[in-house]
Amino acid sequence: MKNDKVIIFDTTLRDGEQTPGASLSANEKLKIAFQLEKLGVDVIEAGFPRTSPGDLEAVGMVAEHVKKPIICGLARATKKDIDDAAHALKKAKRRRVHIFLATSAIHRKYKLRKAKDEILTAAVSAIKYAKRKFSDIEFSPEDASRTELDFLARVTETVIKAGATTVNIPDTVGYSVPEEFANVITYLKEKVSNIDKAVISVHCHNDLGLAVSNSLAAVSHGARQVECTINGLGERAGNASLEEIVMGLKTRKDIFGTLKTNIKTKQLYKTSRLVSRLSGILVQPNKAIIGENAFSHEAGIHQDGILKRRDTYEIIRPEDVGFKGTKLVLGKLSGSHAFSERLKKLGYFLEKEELDQAFGRFKALADKKSKIFDEDLAAIVEDELATVREEYKLIDFEVISGNKINPLASVKLTKEKKTVTATANGDGPVDACFKTIDKAIGLKGKLIDYKVSAVTSGKDALGEASVKIKFGKDIAIGRASSTDVIEASVLAYVNAVNRHALRKKSKIKRQKSYK
Numbered sequence: 413m414k415n416d417k418v419i420i421f422d423t424t425l426r427d428g429e430q431t432p433g434a435s436l437s438a439n440e441k442l443k444i445a446f447q448l449e450k451l452g453v454d455v456i457e458a459g460f461p462r463t464s465p466g467d468l469e470a471v472g473m474v475a476e477h478v479k480k481p482i483i484c485g486l487a488r489a490t491k492k493d494i495d496d497a498a499h500a501l502k503k504a505k506r507r508r509v510h511i512f513l514a515t516s517a518i519h520r521k522y523k524l525r526k527a528k529d530e531i532l533t534a535a536v537s538a539i540k541y542a543k544r545k546f547s548d549i550e551f552s553p554e555d556a557s558r559t560e561l562d563f564l565a566r567v568t569e570t571v572i573k574a575g576a577t578t579v580n581i582p583d584t585v586g587y588s589v590p591e592e593f594a595n596v597i598t599y600l601k602e603k604v605s606n607i608d609k610a611v612i613s614v615h616c617h618n619d620l621g622l623a624v625s626n627s628l629a630a631v632s633h634g635a636r637q638v639e640c641t642i643n644g645l646g647e648r649a650g651n652a653s654l655e656e657i658v659m660g661l662k663t664r665k666d667i668f669g670t671l672k673t674n675i676k677t678k679q680l681y682k683t684s685r686l687v688s689r690l691s692g693i694l695v696q697p698n699k700a701i702i703g704e705n706a707f708s709h710e711a712g713i714h715q716d717g718i719l720k721r722r723d724t725y726e727i728i729r730p731e732d733v734g735f736k737g738t739k740l741v742l743g744k745l746s747g748s749h750a751f752s753e754r755l756k757k758l759g760y761f762l763e764k765e766e767l768d769q770a771f772g773r774f775k776a777l778a779d780k781k782s783k784i785f786d787e788d789l790a791a792i793v794e795d796e797l798a799t800v801r802e803e804y805k806l807i808d809f810e811v812i813s814g815n816k817i818n819p820l821a822s823v824k825l826t827k828e829k830k831t832v833t834a835t836a837n838g839d840g841p842v843d844a845c846f847k848t849i850d851k852a853i854g855l856k857g858k859l860i861d862y863k864v865s866a867v868t869s870g871k872d873a874l875g876e877a878s879v880k881i882k883f884g885k886d887i888a889i890g891r892a893s894s895t896d897v898i899e900a901s902v903l904a905y906v907n908a909v910n911r912h913a914l915r916k917k918s919k920i921k922r923q924k925s926y927k
């Protein structure tokens with residue numbers, strides 16, 4: 413029987429979270445998982461339970477509440493890792509364990525110090541152990557694309573025989589090129605006698621910018637599962653981007669024929685925004701499919717062509733990925749009903765408490781800004797969703813600045829009902845505020861990135877600030893919006909401080925439970 417279905421395995425919550433600077437709380441992971449379910453992904457890799465109690469909890473929460481997709485947990489080829497995955501996934505309706513073990517010569521020699529036979533034995537015993545707890549078992553020979561082909565085929569045949577139901581071929585370091593990677597799939601299909609007993613999956617990293625091309629080449633040659641992330645998040649240069657793979661398959665039916673996914677592409681833009689907001693990792697404007705510029709046409713010739721016939725310069729309709737034009741929606745007099753109805757139309761379903769908070773912010777915004785657009789509403793809601801448990805809360809701040817004085821700021825924050833205040837100078841008003849926050853909380857943050865952008869146009873536009881701050885070895889990201897860019901910057905800084913505080917706490921918990 414012809415199998416045209418390409419399984420979309422989303423690893424935003426696991427490999428995506430390994431993006432430098434990105435870190436998600438269990439609640440944030442759950443919010444993203446709900447949206448991934450709406451998007452229609454088949455498998456959600458929710459985390460790596462053995463790595464920390466935080467990840468174990470997050471995988472458990474996703475497993476308990478997200479029912480349509482298969483929920484997967486990553487594990488090394490050890491009993492403890494498999495036990496933790498089974499524990500985290502016990503409430504899942506459908507669950508999978510994903511076991512990985514490196515197979516390439518360089519990993520065997522330097523990382524694992526194991527011979528080929530020892531690798532085979534470890535893989536088989538892990539799968540046999542996992543079979544006691546799981547019926548759905550995925551195995552990844554890590555660094556597969558740099559593994560000798562004959563050994564890779566031997567590993568694949570052996571793990572399928574032991575009980576693996578999916579064999580995933582990772583291009584762990586993003587080294588492969590499309591023709592070569594497609595040949596690996598062809599080789600395995602030819603040489604592995606039991607290959608039809610398992611799904612062939614691929615997992616490509618983007619170190620050479622080829623993750624999506626390699627994934628699509630593999631699918632053309634028989635792979636039927638693709639591992640990918642929203643916005644291409646992931647280790648180093650990231651993983652293959654889900655939105656690019658899905659829209660590639662959909663747009664080029666002339667090449668990919670009847671291959672299809674379950675993805676509801678109209679949900680792509682919203683999913684991308686949510687992941688960006690919660691992970692704190694901005695999407696580059698020229699990012700394919702969901703970047704802000706993906707559908708804007710600057711050149712006059714292009715604009716003229718689009719007006720005459722859209723597909724002269726547009727291969728994807730913006731609405732197909734959920735891109736909506738700027739729309740004036742609400743104003744100062746709009747009530748909470750109109751507000752919540754509009755949010756529902758935009759696809760945001762908030763809990764009562766979140767809705768009340770968001771409505772309060774909307775009213776405050778409407779006092780300052782005459783026209784409120786869908787983008788403003790999205791920024792308000794996403795701010796609410798991005799709120800981490802607040803160890804520090806901003807009460808107020810003041811800043812005096814000018815071109816002839818040394819800027820001076822003062823802030824008042826609360827920490828568990830105690831008020832902390834400080835005053836400090838800085839090179840500019842924002843720098844003065846950041847230094848003052850550091851002084852108040854007794855930490856020294858190093859600002860490594862700072863951006864402010866307008867959510868919509870106009871002098872009264874909402875400004876969105878994002879900061880990346882290094883506290884010792886930890887990098888924390890913070891984001892916030894306000895019509896006042898200094899306030900947005902201060903709130904973004906406090907948001908980063910809270911993320912850092914939360915992580916520090918979970919590390920302490922982890923050290924306690926693993927000592």
Ligand code: KIV
Nearest residue numbers: 512552554555582584
């Ligand atoms: O890149 C990789 O090899 C991985 C494995 C755990 C599948 O992420």
Ligand code: ZN
Nearest residue numbers: 427584615617
């Ligand atoms: Zn990976």
